[in-house]
Every structure is written in C-alpha cells, then in structure tokens.
Amino acid sequence: GQNIDQPTEMTATEGAIVQINCTYQTSGFNGLFWYQQHAGEAPTFLSYNVLDGLEEKGRFSSFLSRSKGYSYLLLKELQMKDSASYLCAVVDSNYQLIWGAGTKLIIKP
Amino acid sequence: DTEVTQTPKHLVMGMTNKKSLKCEQHMGHRAMYWYKQKAKKPPELMFVYSYEKLSINESVPSRFSPECPNSSLLNLHLHALQPEDSALYLCASSQEMGSGANVLTFGAGSRLTVL
Numbered sequence: 001g002q003n004i005d006q007p008t009e010m011t012a013t014e015g016a017i018v019q020i021n022c023t024y025q026t027s028g029f030n031g032l033f034w035y036q037q038h039a040g041e042a043p044t045f046l047s048y049n050v051l052d053g054l055e056e057k058g059r060f061s062s063f064l065s066r067s068k069g070y071s072y073l074l075l076k077e078l079q080m081k082d083s084a085s086y087l088c089a090v091v092d093s094n095y096q097l098i099w100g101a102g103t104k105l106i107i108k109p
Numbered sequence: 110d111t112e113v114t115q116t117p118k119h120l121v122m123g124m125t126n127k128k129s130l131k132c133e134q135h136m137g138h139r140a141m142y143w144y145k146q147k148a149k150k151p152p153e154l155m156f157v158y159s160y161e162k163l164s165i166n167e168s169v170p171s172r173f174s175p176e177c178p179n180s181s182l183l184n185l186h187l188h189a190l191q192p193e194d195s196a197l198y199l200c201a202s203s204q205e206m207g208s209g210a211n212v213l214t215f216g217a218g219s220r221l222t223v224l
Contacts, residue, residue: 030209042113042199042215043152050209087151095207099151 002026004100006088011106012078020073020086020103028093034062034073035087037102043087046073075105083107115200115216123224124190130219132183132200140164140206141183142213143175144199152199158183159206190223197221 004024012018024032031050035043049055049064049071061074073086088100113134122128132141140159144152157165158177166175172194174186183200197220201213 033212040197040218040220042217043213044215045212048210048212089151091209091211095209095211097154097211097213101151102149104149 002098006100006103009104014078014107014109016078017076022071022088024069024090026090026092026098030091032071033089036084038084078107080107113200113202113214113216115219119220121222127188130185130198132216133181134202135181138202138204140203142201143185146197146199192223195223
C-alpha cells in the first residue's frame with residue numbers, strides 16, 4: 001500500500017527554527033510537494049523536490065532523500081503567521097498525488 | 110490572473126435539495142480537480158478533468174455529479190446528499206495532469222453543511 005507519515009502536531013516558539021519530517025512508501029516516485037494550509041483555507045504551494053538535496057526558498061527549505069524515502073520542511077525565523085498545517089504529498093508512478101495527513105504547527109510567542 | 114475562484118463560500122442544504130458548486134480559473138490550466146476535505150484530514154481526490162474530459166473518478170457516489178462546460182469552468186452538482194457529505198470542497202487546477210512537477214493551485218473552497 002501507499003503510506004505517508006508526518007507528525008500530527010508540533011509546537012515551536014516565535015523566532016525559532018522547526019523541522020517537519022515526512023517519510024513515505026509509495027509505488028514509484030515522481031516528486032514530493034509541501035503545501036501550507038491555514039485553518040479553513042485552501043492549501044498553498046510551498047515547494048517541490050524531485051532530486052536529492054536541499055532546496056532553499058527564503059525562510060523555508062525542503063530536503064529530500066529518495067533512498068531513505070524521507071523529506072523534511074525547515075522553517076526558520078518563525079512568525080506567528082506560520083501557524084498552519086503543513087501537508088506532504090508524493091507523486092506516485094501513475095502521477096497521482098498521495099497526501100499525508102498533515103502536521104499542525106503551533107507557534108507560541 | 111493566478112487564482113482559482115470558487116462559489117459559494119458557504120452552502121447549507123437539506124438532504125432533498127439540489128445545489129451546485131462552481132469553480133473558475135483563467136490561468137490556461139488544462140487539468141481541473143475536485144477534492145473533499147474533512148476537518149484535520151488531507152484532501153481526498155474526487156474527480157479530475159483533463160482537457161475538459163473526465164479522466165479520474167475516484168469511485169465517488171452518484172449523488173455528486175461533475176461537469177466541465179469549458180476549459181475555465183468546473184461545476185459539482187449535488188443531489189440527495191447525506192450529513193456525512195458535509196465538508197470543505199476544494200477545486201484545484203494545474204497546467205496538465207500526468208507530470209511530476211504538477212503544481213496544484215487551489216481555490217478557497219466551498220464549506221458545505223448537509224442537514
């Protein structure tokens with residue numbers, strides 16, 4: 001079967017750094033997405049990784065290791081507005097998007 | 110225009126009602142999607158249209174009926190729904206389907222409550 005695992009909830013402090021992990025077991029791999037979703041709103045695209053390594057985009061970075069079936073999203077200089085759910089999604093061999101359950105990130109002052 | 114617009118934002122309907130959700134995009138995207146999302150759960154794919162033709166139906170009950178009148182519009186017709194169908198319905202679009210770097214642009218969603 002296809003499986004994506006993320007922590008259910010994480011808490012971090014404003015100004016700090018947090019790493020949200022995602023492990024996956026899917027039938028094939030054609031890339032991994034991270035989306036951000038604020039409560040009651042639509043998911044918005046953060047990053048896409050298809051090759052191993054780190055992709056940096058401002059305060060957010062995403063890392064991929066295909067051999068380990070592992071990715072993480074790194075958020076630096078946390079702001080209160082970063083409180084949201086972070087969804088990991090993998091594109092499988094049929095180019096279908098397999099979603100993780102999401103990680104709810106709570107930022108405290 | 111880089112948006113996907115969904116109407117209505119909120120909808121309350123009885124189990125015998127017929128209503129429709131509407132979605133519009135003007136980004137020239139050729140793939141459009143309907144997702145259903147329950148609280149604290151990831152989006153569940155319902156339907157995918159590619160070049161205005163239904164490509165994927167994820168075994169969705171027939172009380173949900175999608176329609177793609179043209180390349181910019183996507184509708185979801187609702188009839189005889191059940192209370193458990195209450196959810197956030199998300200429309201999304203992408204340039205094409207069937208590629209890895211297929212970034213989805215989501216609409217803000219329609220919050221549906223079935224009484």
